[in-house]
Amino acid sequence: MSDSLWQLSASQASALMARRDLTSEAYVRACLQRIRAQDGTVKAWASVDEAGAIAQAQACDAMPRKGPLHGIPVGVKDVIRTKDLPTQFNSPIYEGFQAGEDAHCVAVLRAMGAVILGKTSTLEFACGGQFPATTNPWDAARTPGGSSSGSGAAVAAGMVPLALGTQTGGSTIRPAAFCGVYALKPTWGSVPFDGIKGFSPPLDTVGFYGRSTEDLVMLAQAYRLLEDEPIILTRPLRLGICQTPLWKQAEPEAALAFEALIQKLGQLGVEFQPVELGPMYADINVWQDVVMQNGGRFAFLPEALTTPQLLHDDFKAKLNNHLGLKGAVIRNALDQIDRCRMHFEAQLDTLDGVLTLSAPGIAPLGLHTQGMATFNRMWTALQVPCINVPALWSSAGLPIGLQLVHRRYEESKLLSCLLSLMPHLDAQRNPWSQT
Amino acid sequence: MSDSLWQLSASQASALMARRDLTSEAYVRACLQRIRAQDGTVKAWASVDEAGAIAQAQACDAMPRKGPLHGIPVGVKDVIRTKDLPTQFNSPIYEGFQAGEDAHCVAVLRAMGAVILGKTSTLEFACGGQFPATTNPWDAARTPGGSSSGSGAAVAAGMVPLALGTQTGGSTIRPAAFCGVYALKPTWGSVPFDGIKGFSPPLDTVGFYGRSTEDLVMLAQAYRLLEDEPIILTRPLRLGICQTPLWKQAEPEAALAFEALIQKLGQLGVEFQPVELGPMYADINVWQDVVMQNGGRFAFLPEALTTPQLLHDDFKAKLNNHLGLKGAVIRNALDQIDRCRMHFEAQLDTLDGVLTLSAPGIAPLGLHTQGMATFNRMWTALQVPCINVPALWSSAGLPIGLQLVHRRYEESKLLSCLLSLMPHLDAQRNPWSQT
Numbered sequence: 001m002s003d004s005l006w007q008l009s010a011s012q013a014s015a016l017m018a019r020r021d022l023t024s025e026a027y028v029r030a031c032l033q034r035i036r037a038q039d040g041t042v043k044a045w046a047s048v049d050e051a052g053a054i055a056q057a058q059a060c061d062a063m064p065r066k067g068p069l070h071g072i073p074v075g076v077k078d079v080i081r082t083k084d085l086p087t088q089f090n091s092p093i094y095e096g097f098q099a100g101e102d103a104h105c106v107a108v109l110r111a112m113g114a115v116i117l118g119k120t121s122t123l124e125f126a127c128g129g130q131f132p133a134t135t136n137p138w139d140a141a142r143t144p145g146g147s148s149s150g151s152g153a154a155v156a157a158g159m160v161p162l163a164l165g166t167q168t169g170g171s172t173i174r175p176a177a178f179c180g181v182y183a184l185k186p187t188w189g190s191v192p193f194d195g196i197k198g199f200s201p202p203l204d205t206v207g208f209y210g211r212s213t214e215d216l217v218m219l220a221q222a223y224r225l226l227e228d229e230p231i232i233l234t235r236p237l238r239l240g241i242c243q244t245p246l247w248k249q250a251e252p253e254a255a256l257a258f259e260a261l262i263q264k265l266g267q268l269g270v271e272f273q274p275v276e277l278g279p280m281y282a283d284i285n286v287w288q289d290v291v292m293q294n295g296g297r298f299a300f301l302p303e304a305l306t307t308p309q310l311l312h313d314d315f316k317a318k319l320n321n322h323l324g325l326k327g328a329v330i331r332n333a334l335d336q337i338d339r340c341r342m343h344f345e346a347q348l349d350t351l352d353g354v355l356t357l358s359a360p361g362i363a364p365l366g367l368h369t370q371g372m373a374t375f376n377r378m379w380t381a382l383q384v385p386c387i388n389v390p391a392l393w394s395s396a397g398l399p400i401g402l403q404l405v406h407r408r409y410e411e412s413k414l415l416s417c418l419l420s421l422m423p424h425l426d427a428q429r430n431p432w433s434q435t
Numbered sequence: 436m437s438d439s440l441w442q443l444s445a446s447q448a449s450a451l452m453a454r455r456d457l458t459s460e461a462y463v464r465a466c467l468q469r470i471r472a473q474d475g476t477v478k479a480w481a482s483v484d485e486a487g488a489i490a491q492a493q494a495c496d497a498m499p500r501k502g503p504l505h506g507i508p509v510g511v512k513d514v515i516r517t518k519d520l521p522t523q524f525n526s527p528i529y530e531g532f533q534a535g536e537d538a539h540c541v542a543v544l545r546a547m548g549a550v551i552l553g554k555t556s557t558l559e560f561a562c563g564g565q566f567p568a569t570t571n572p573w574d575a576a577r578t579p580g581g582s583s584s585g586s587g588a589a590v591a592a593g594m595v596p597l598a599l600g601t602q603t604g605g606s607t608i609r610p611a612a613f614c615g616v617y618a619l620k621p622t623w624g625s626v627p628f629d630g631i632k633g634f635s636p637p638l639d640t641v642g643f644y645g646r647s648t649e650d651l652v653m654l655a656q657a658y659r660l661l662e663d664e665p666i667i668l669t670r671p672l673r674l675g676i677c678q679t680p681l682w683k684q685a686e687p688e689a690a691l692a693f694e695a696l697i698q699k700l701g702q703l704g705v706e707f708q709p710v711e712l713g714p715m716y717a718d719i720n721v722w723q724d725v726v727m728q729n730g731g732r733f734a735f736l737p738e739a740l741t742t743p744q745l746l747h748d749d750f751k752a753k754l755n756n757h758l759g760l761k762g763a764v765i766r767n768a769l770d771q772i773d774r775c776r777m778h779f780e781a782q783l784d785t786l787d788g789v790l791t792l793s794a795p796g797i798a799p800l801g802l803h804t805q806g807m808a809t810f811n812r813m814w815t816a817l818q819v820p821c822i823n824v825p826a827l828w829s830s831a832g833l834p835i836g837l838q839l840v841h842r843r844y845e846e847s848k849l850l851s852c853l854l855s856l857m858p859h860l861d862a863q864r865n866p867w868s869q870t
Contacts, residue, residue: 100535104737111740189636192733193628201624201636224736227762298627301659302539305546319659327662327844331780334843338773345766408769409762 005030007432010161011214014068024057024071028115031073035118035159041140043133044154046078047085048118056115063113068218070113075154075163075209078119079126079147081195082106085116089197090124090132093303093310103195105164105206105223112222117160120150123370126166127199127296129312131367136178137431138398142363145175146370148207152179155209158432162219163209168199168292170359170376172207176388177401178363178371180429184208184216187408188383191223200295202334203288203380212428213418216387220411230415233352237420239265240275240347240354242405245282246374251361254400257392258357261402261425268424275347275354281340285374287333288381290323294330297321337381344382345407353417358388358401375403385411387418391427399429440465442867445596446649449503459492459506463550466508470553470594476575478568479589481513482520483553491550498548503653505548510589510598510644513554514561514582516630517541520551524632525559525567528738528745538630540599540641540658547657552595555585558805561601562634562731564747566802571613572866573833577798580610581805583642587614590644593867597654598644603634603727605794605811607642611823612836613798613806615864619643619651622843623818626658635730637769638723638815647863648853651822655846665850668787672855674700675710675782675789677840680717681809686796689835692827693792696837696860703859710782710789716775720809722768723816725758729765732756772816779817780842788852793823793836810838820846822853826862834864 005027008016016022032050039045053073060071081087081099083106088094102110110116121132126147134149136142137157144153148165152175155163165172167185176183184207191206198204208219220226241262250258266272296318303311304319348354357375364371379386385406392400402425406414440462443451451457467485474480488508495506516522516534518541523529537545545551556567561582569584571577572592579588583600587610590598600607602620611618619642626641633639643654655661676697685693701707731753738746739754783789792810799806814821820841827835837860841849 098535100533102737104734107737108740111737189730190733192633192636194631194633194734196629198627198629201627224733295624298625298659299539299629302537302542302546305543327842331843335773335777338770338777342770342773407762408766 006034006158008161009211009215010072011212011218013161014072014218017071018065024060024115025054027071028053028057028073028117031117031160038157038159042135042137042153042157044120044150044157044159046088046090046119046121046150049085052084053115053117060113060115066113069109069222071115072162073115073117073160074109075117075120075151075160076106077148077151077163077165078122079166079197080106080164082116082119085119087119090122090130091310093307101195104192106195108222120148120154120163122150123147124312125197125199125300125315126168126171128314131370133367135367136363138180139363142365143178143367143370145178145363147171148175149370151209152176152181155179155181155211156431158430161211162215165207165209166196167205167207167376167380168203169288169380170373173358173376173386173388173401173403174371174373176209177358177399180390180399182210182212182216182390183388184220185386186220186223186225186411187385190225190409198295199299200292202291203295205380213415213422217415220415225411227409228412230412230419233416233420236269236271237352237417238271238273238350240351241272242275242277242354242356244356244375244378245277245284249360249374250357253394254357254361254392257400258402261392262355265424273351280343281378284337284340284381285377287336288377290325290329290333291337291381293318293323294325297325341382348407353414354405356403356405358403362394362398362400379405384408385414387414389418389425389427390429391425393426393429441469441593443596444646444650445507446647446653448596449507449653452506453500459495459550460489462506463488463492463508463552466552466595473592473594477570477572477588477592479555479585479592479594481523481525481554481556481585484520487519488550488552495548495550501548504544504657506550507597508550508552508595509544510552510555510586510595511541512583512586512598512600513557514601514632515541515599517551517554520554522554525557525565528742536630539627541630543657555583555589555598557585558582559747560632560634560735560750561603561606563749566805568802570802571798573615574798577800578613578802578805580613580798582606583610584805586644587611587616590614590616590646591866593865596646597650600642600644601631602640602642602811602815603638604723604815605808608793608811608821608823608836608838609806609808611644612793612834615825615834617645617647617651617825618823619655620821621655621658621660621846622820625660625844634734635727637726638730640815648850648857652850655850660846661850662844663847665847665854668851668855671704671706672787672852673706673708673785675786676707677710677712677789677791679791679810679813680712681720684795684809685792688829689792689796689827692835693837696827697790700859708786715778716813719772719775719816720812722771723812725760725764725768726772726816728753728758729760732760776817783842788849789840791838791840793838797829797833797835814840819843820849822849824853824860824862825864826860828861828864
């Protein structure tokens with residue numbers, strides 16, 4: 001069994017550890033070995049401290065269990081500060097930088113006994129500039145998506161069962177879709193952004209990656225996001241279907257896979273109701289971009305003042321307000337988004353969740369792109385919780401992301417909905433189990 | 436002159452330094468001497484590094500000027516991380532803690548040549564728990580307000596010309612009102628909160644203290660908050676008057692001073708228009724509190740998990756959701772605030788600014804209280820820029836804060852309005868010039 005320990009999900013490993021059938025050290029060593037075997041191709045990691053991770057695991061094995069996360073290894077996107085490993089933001093300015101302190105989201109996991117395995121590769125400052133070298137574990141010729149490229153790829157490749165990312169546009173859900181892993185972008189503001197390099201405050205959100213719904217439940221519980229324990233609902237589900245304003249940008253194969261799933265679920269008794277967006281949402285991705293670019297006017301000021309020669313031109317353009325954003329335009333974007341949020345959430349009263357696509361299609365070819373956030377920007381702007389479920393597949397067997405959305409602070413309902421859907425979804429494929 | 440150098444505002448000192456009539460070292464030494472003379476009573480500082488500040492000043496004097504802030508000393512609220520001085524949050528958990536990295540707002544000032552003089556006293560985590568020992572420089576029997584107690588008091592006492600604070604309820608504007616200094620709470624999100632211990636993400640805002648309007652302009656320019664250069668308007672001003680829903684909680688002396696100023700300005704040609712809030716705002720302070728307490732459910736989780744014995748019960752109550760907040764209540768509070776914001780800002784089209792009170796009255800007696808944020812919570816929730824002007828005075832000569840408000844991203848207009856009003860305001864009194 002020790003040869004395939006790295007295949008375990010976090011919740012499977014946690015159950016084994018609770019029964020003392022698995023040590024943290026054995027699990028962590030299996031992950032480290034998998035990294036050694038795979039990361040030459042996948043390039044998911046900015047830094048791994050093998051000795052430090054093993055020491056953390058041994059310490060966990062020697063102390064009483066602190067809960068489900070005890071002894072479980074986690075990867076941390078390298079825009080999130082950690083007290084031991086370097087935090088480099090994929091920026092030459094921060095090469096070898098030691099933050100000396102854990103971000104809030106890391107401190108919580110560490111306090112609950114998680115093992116911080118390493119830092120995962122990211123787009124520079126999770127924003128622009130330099131791309132990471134990370135490849136897609138399903139097909140190394142394809143992008144893993146971004147900006148949380150390393151977190152999505154590391155979980156997909158079997159290198160670590162859980163990882164942290166961030167999302168300002170589509171940076172958590174899109175890599176999850178392209179890499180075929182589970183991810184949760186919780187309600188904006190519910191996991192503090194303290195200790196993470198920000199980009200746009202009304203959008204910046206911590207995101208989680210895992211290998212199963214139970215993994216996401218475990219993380220949501222750790223951060224106290226659940227009003228109630230998620231349960232499998234025995235009554236018929238009632239789901240919204242949301243074809244966002246840019247649905248025509250969905251690739252035919254993705255749209256067909258989505259429709260086929262709706263049809264299948266309908267035959268199984270799920271009730272569907274279209275979520276009406278209407279013309280008020282037509283420009284919501286444009287407003288999201290205004291809010292995002294507005295953040296860029298302020299976020300990189302320290303770096304521009306101290307080390308301009310090492311700051312990519314992308315960030316200088318944002319700092320210099322290359323879009324010429326004025327207060328009136330920013331206020332309008334924020335207000336229109338607020339109106340859409342009220343309109344959207346009002347439709348959730350009678351729904352268990354809303355189904356949509358996580359990305360326009362499979363991961364594009366090439367590492368010069370990270371794909372489009374077309375189907376993520378709206379949800380990030382609305383600040384609502386979203387889950388990627390690897391439940392749709394291309395004819396070539398590549399993952400297409402199914403996205404499940406609810407209104408703010410309804411992570412419990414969102415996870416109950418997913419738990420209830422799971423038996424009917426083809427959502428347990430992994431790159432290593434493919435032919 | 437060197438005996439009274441500490442009395443200079445930042446902009447006065449900057450002008451002298453630009454002409455080489457003043458060195459940073461002389462100015463910093465004068466401030467340090469003033470701290471030694473006054474801080475036994477005022478207790479505004481959590482830590483001051485005399486040698487480090489002098490070394491920074493000498494380095495500034497030896498290099499070409501980087502701009503208006505070059506060589507100007509600044510106090511930093513001790514919930515904001517600094518790379519050299521300790522960052523202690525007034526919490527026993529962080530006693531002697533060295534963050535090793537500047538928060539964004541500190542990094543910007545340092546990059547522009549400012550001298551980080553020391554860390555100012557704060558309410559524990561700027562949120563609850565332990566009060567600071569800081570007294571009001573106008574009357575040591577009174578509170579300086581909070582939670583940015585030390586920043587307000589240090590600027591008022593002549594110990595430092597500029598300081599940074601934060602505001603989640605009324606934590607920047609209220610101490611400014613009670614201490615009789617200038618302060619600006621800019622538009623939410625425009626100065627990144629990176630590196631500051633947060634409390635409630637939709638409310639947390641960096642704030643600035645100074646000794647004059649020009650000092651606030653200098654800081655707003657440093658953070659690139661100004662769409663246009665603020666100017667003195669030669670046409671008649673058109674101002675809104677906003678008696679917030681809880682205006683009846685204003686002390687009679689404060690309400691009378693406010694009305695007398697309106698009358699005086701009216702005689703000078705200022706046009707006034709009431710800002711109508713109506714019943715939709717009736718509960719806005721309650722909604723602000725819901726949003727604030729909701730932040731407290733998440734903000735202190737790392738400390739609760741790692742060092743519960745050192746965490747004040749205030750924070751444990753918040754973490755345990757002592758108000759029993761549910762998603763529906765939080766969404767409602769956020770939505771109602773959004774509706775009020777749209778309604779309020781729509782009235783600003785034809786106004787140069789809105790006048791209101793910064794606090795219900797003068798600083799209360801005693802250090803067991805920090806006064807009420809009654810007249811601040813609404814503006815914090817609306818995320819709009821606010822200025823405190825020390826332009827109203829009690830019969831005993833104590834400061835009563837005048838508050839000037841605009842809509843988001845209109846710091847330029849707000850400061851133009853204040854520059855235009857200045858000749859007509861009695862707003863240059865200091866504790867040291869009183870009998």
